[in-house]
Amino acid sequence: MTASTASPDSYYQRTGEGRYKPTAHAQGAWSADEQHFSPLAGLVAHAIDRYLAAGPDTGLTVARISYDILGRIALDECEITVGTVRPGRTVELLEAVVVIGDRPVVRARAWLLAALDTAAIAGTPDEPLALPETFPRWAMTDVWGGGFIASLDVRRPTSPAVGRATAWITTGLDLVAGEPSGPMASYIALVDTANGITVRQRPTEWMYPNMDLTIHLHRSPEGPWTGLDTSVTFGPAGYGLTSTVLHDAVGPVGRAEQILTVRPLPGPR
Known part of the structure; x- marks a missing residue:
């Protein structure tokens, strides 16, 4: 199966229990026949939400979710399974696996922690970002291709420093057609x-896809905007790191890290 264009207002369509078909809006930036990992990461979080909703209310909340990208993510129907690795009353570990064409392409693990009232001692050194309406719209499609990037509303300063940028991102599309998604998955x-919000080298000359994504949260994010305060580092030996302080309109919510494989694109033959 290939990407569906029958639902222009969503990134995925449900095709069965745990099975989803991407629309053209999920198309990746590095290759037209691959999925962008961003909506798939949200889809995995959505599958975790559904798994939790089907069980007893434990009062636990997702505090960390890490994804390992095992290989090429084709723009094709996928199946997501979720299970409990380590059950518990105050901490719990879940694992989700994404399979395309009988091959695992993503493994994700989520730590759930007990939700307690610690408002009296809450604090962070991270300063809130200026709100989205204070940033101009940025045509991210001037740098990146693909249906996913084209679906976004991006706000970013006009001329950020190389490897350093802040941005706000939102979308008017549903994650799954006809199916409400929680604020965590949508975020x-x-x-x-x-x-991709700041580049050290043009993606037409160099490749630097991420092999993972790890998100740590100190509170649950609220939509509809995802705020990114991002630094991109390329090391001298073919790999790099994208580090981000995550925000919503209320303030900082956590951090994200991505390890990059950095290599030049092959020249013309």
């Missing part, structure tokens, strides 16, 4: 764009 569906 996470936009985080992987951090690796």
Whole structure:
């Protein structure tokens, strides 16, 4: 199966229990026949939400979710399974696996922690970002291709420093057609764009896709905007790091890290 264009207002369509078909809006930035990882990360979070909703209310909340990208993510129907690795009353570990064509392409693990009232001692050294309406619209499609990037509303300063940028991102599309998604999944569906909001080298000359995404949260994010305060580092030996302080309109919510494989694109033959 290939990407569906029958639902222009969503990134995925449900095709069965745990099965989803991407629309053209999920198309990746590096290759037209691949999925962008960002909406797929949100879809995994959505599957975790559904798994939790089907069980007893434990009062636990997602505090960390990490994704390992195992290979090429074709723009094709996927199946997501979720299970409990380590059950518990105050901490719990879940694992989700994404399979395309009988091959695992993503493994994700989520730590759930007990939700307690610690408002009296809450604090962070991270300063809030200026609100989205204070930033101009940025045509991210001037740098990146693909249906996912084209679906976004991006606000960013006009001329950020190389490897350093802040941005706000939102979308008017649903994650799954006809299926409400929680604020966590909708927020996470936009985080992987951090690796593209500021570039050290043009993606027409160099490749630097991320091999993972790890999100740590100190509170649950609220939509509809995902705020990114991002730094991109390329090391001298073929790999790099994209580091982001995550925000919503209320303030900082956590951090995201992505390890990059950095290599030049092959020249013309």
